[in-house]
Amino acid sequence: MSSNASPTPLGSESAPASVLQAQLPRLSAEFLAKHYPKQASVVHVGVVHRHGERTPGCHRLPNISPENWNLCSRGASLHAAFAQAAGLPATPPNHAYVFPREQRNLGGVFGASTPETSEIKSQNAEGRCDWGQLTDVGRASMTKLGAHLRALYVDALGFLPENPQGKLYLRSSMYVRAVESLQHTLGGLYPNQEPGKQSFRINIRPASHETIFPSLGCAAMSRLFGDVGALANRNNCEEYQKLDAELRAIPELKDYFALQVQVGKTPVAIEVLDVIGSMIIHGLAVPAIFDDALVKRLTSGGAIEWLHPSWSMPALARMQIGPFVRELIDEVVDAVESDRAGRPAQRQMSIYSGHDTTIGPLMAVLGSDSAKLTAPAGLSWPQFASSLRFELLKDSESPYPTVRPAWEDERRIYADKAEMIPFDKRVRPTNVPDTLYQWPKDGRRNPRATRDYYVRVWYNDRVLVLPTCKDPGAHHTQMGSGVCTLDGFFKQIARFVPSKREAASESRAGVVTKN
Structure with missing residues (x-):
C-alpha cells in the first residue's frame, strides 16, 4: 500500500456532517441576526479545542496501515523556522526537534536535537511524519478554525480588535501536536502579523500541574x-x-x-x-x-x-476535568465583575489546545442530567479539531425571565461553607463568590444581581442545550434554552467543580459516590 497519497482537501463549511471531521457553521447574515441580535453583546469567549488531524499514535494494524506516513511536508520547514526564531541550531539530517520527557515536565516548547532511530521514527522520506504528529491536513483544519474565529469575533462582531496584544490568553498541553495546533489556530485568527512586531505567549504547564486533560498518573x-x-x-x-x-x-x-x-x-x-x-x-x-x-x-x-464512564459518574468527571472547569469559571467571574465595574477583563478571549480526552469529559459536564446519568443517544468520539466555545453574553434590554427556577432560592452558598453541601445540591461552584450577587453600587445582595449575563456553549457547528437551562426561568426569554442565564449555567456544572481541597481529597481516596 502506498504511503505517499496526498491528503484529501478539507470540506467546506457547507459540507455534510462527518463523524471524523468537525464542521463549523456558515456565518451568513441570517445566522448572525439569529444568534447575535443587536441587544446582546459578547463579553468574553473561552475556546477549548482538540488538536487537528494526526497520524496514529503508533504503528498498529500493520496489515492495514502503511509503515510510513508521508503527510507532513510542512512540518520540517515550520520546525526549521521555529528553530531559527528561537535561536536553536538547525536540525541536521536524520534529526528532529521533539519533546524530551524531561522538557515536557518543565513546560519546554522544543527540546534539543535528538537523533532518530529506526525504532521510533518512520523511514526518512519527503514529508514523513512521526507517530502522533500533526499532519498537513491537521494544520489546515486548525488554521480554518482560527479563520472562523476571526470572521466571527473580529470581522462580523468587532469583539476582538485588530491588535490583539493583551487580549488573548493562550494555553496548550505539553504535546507537540497540541502546541502546533494552537499556533495554526492563532495563525488563522491573526494571519497578517509582522514578524518581530507582534509576539504571543503560549502557556504550557508542567505535567505535575496540568489540568487540561485527565492525569493518567493518578x-x-x-x-x-x-x-x-x-x-x-x-x-x-x-x-x-x-x-x-x-x-x-x-x-x-x-x-x-x-x-x-x-x-x-x-x-x-x-x-x-x-x-x-x-x-x-x-x-x-x-x-x-x-x-x-x-x-x-x-x-x-x-x-x-x-x-x-464520565457520563455515568459525576465524581469521576470531577476527577478528570473538574479543576480545569474551575479555571474556566474563574474567567467568567472575572469577566462579569470587570464588566460591571467598567474595566477591561484580564482575558477577553482564552484559547486552550487539548485533546479528545479534554473534550470528552467536558461534554459530560455540560450534558449530564441529574435525573438520568447515561450517555446521550448518538454520543460519538470527538472529531479532530473539535471545539467548545463558551460565550459570555450581556443583554440589558430583553425581558429577564419572570419565572424563578425551583433551585434559585435554595440555600445560599458562601465560599467557606460550600463544601458542607453535597455536590448534587449545590447551586453554583464553590469558586463563584457571593459578592457576585451584590448590586455593584450599594452592595445589597440579590439573587438576580447577575441577570444581565448569559452563557451559550457551542460544540462545533451547534449550540448545546444544557439540561438545567431547559428549566423555566433558566434561559433567555427570546433566544431560547440554548442561551442559559448565568445561574442556569452555574447550576449545571456546580456538582462537577470541586474545591482545591475536595479535588485533592477525591484523588487520594479514589472514592466514587452517587454524586
Whole structure:
C-alpha cells in the first residue's frame, strides 16, 4: 500500500456532517441576526479545542496501515523556522526537534536535537511524519478554525480588535501536536502579523500541574475509570459485543486480536478507529468493509469505552476535568465583575489546545442530567479539531425571565461553607463568590444581581442545550434554552467543580459516590 497519497482537501463549511471531521457553521447574515441580535453583546469567549488531524499514535494494524506516513511536508520547514526564531541550531539530517520527557515536565516548547532511530521514527522520506504528529491536513483544519474565529469575533462582531496584544490568553498541553495546533489556530485568527512586531505567549504547564486533560498518573482515577468503564461495556453489551464480533471477523484484524488484545481490558474500538479514521481522513485506502456505517459505530464504541464512564459518574468527571472547569469559571467571574465595574477583563478571549480526552469529559459536564446519568443517544468520539466555545453574553434590554427556577432560592452558598453541601445540591461552584450577587453600587445582595449575563456553549457547528437551562426561568426569554442565564449555567456544572481541597481529597481516596 502506498504511503505517499496526498491528503484529501478539507470540506467546506457547507459540507455534510462527518463523524471524523468537525464542521463549523456558515456565518451568513441570517445566522448572525439569529444568534447575535443587536441587544446582546459578547463579553468574553473561552475556546477549548482538540488538536487537528494526526497520524496514529503508533504503528498498529500493520496489515492495514502503511509503515510510513508521508503527510507532513510542512512540518520540517515550520520546525526549521521555529528553530531559527528561537535561536536553536538547525536540525541536521536524520534529526528532529521533539519533546524530551524531561522538557515536557518543565513546560519546554522544543527540546534539543535528538537523533532518530529506526525504532521510533518512520523511514526518512519527503514529508514523513512521526507517530502522533500533526499532519498537513491537521494544520489546515486548525488554521480554518482560527479563520472562523476571526470572521466571527473580529470581522462580523468587532469583539476582538485588530491588535490583539493583551487580549488573548493562550494555553496548550505539553504535546507537540497540541502546541502546533494552537499556533495554526492563532495563525488563522491573526494571519497578517509582522514578524518581530507582534509576539504571543503560549502557556504550557508542567505535567505535575496540568489540568487540561485527565492525569493518567493518578492511580486512583485510573482504577476507578477502569472499573466504571467495564461496567459501561457490560451495560452496553449487546451493541458492543456485536461490534467486537464483527471486528474479529475482519481478516486484516486477525493478528491484532491474536497478539495485542487483552480481553476485557484493551479498548478495541478506539484503537481500531485511531488507525482507520486517520487513514480515511488523509485519503489512504482502507478495506471496503470499513464503510461509513462501520466507522460511525467505531466512534460510538470508542465513546462507550472511554467517555461513558464520565457520563455515568459525576465524581469521576470531577476527577478528570473538574479543576480545569474551575479555571474556566474563574474567567467568567472575572469577566462579569470587570464588566460591571467598567474595566477591561484580564482575558477577553482564552484559547486552550487539548485533546479528545479534554473534550470528552467536558461534554459530560455540560450534558449530564441529574435525573438520568447515561450517555446521550448518538454520543460519538470527538472529531479532530473539535471545539467548545463558551460565550459570555450581556443583554440589558430583553425581558429577564419572570419565572424563578425551583433551585434559585435554595440555600445560599458562601465560599467557606460550600463544601458542607453535597455536590448534587449545590447551586453554583464553590469558586463563584457571593459578592457576585451584590448590586455593584450599594452592595445589597440579590439573587438576580447577575441577570444581565448569559452563557451559550457551542460544540462545533451547534449550540448545546444544557439540561438545567431547559428549566423555566433558566434561559433567555427570546433566544431560547440554548442561551442559559448565568445561574442556569452555574447550576449545571456546580456538582462537577470541586474545591482545591475536595479535588485533592477525591484523588487520594479514589472514592466514587452517587454524586
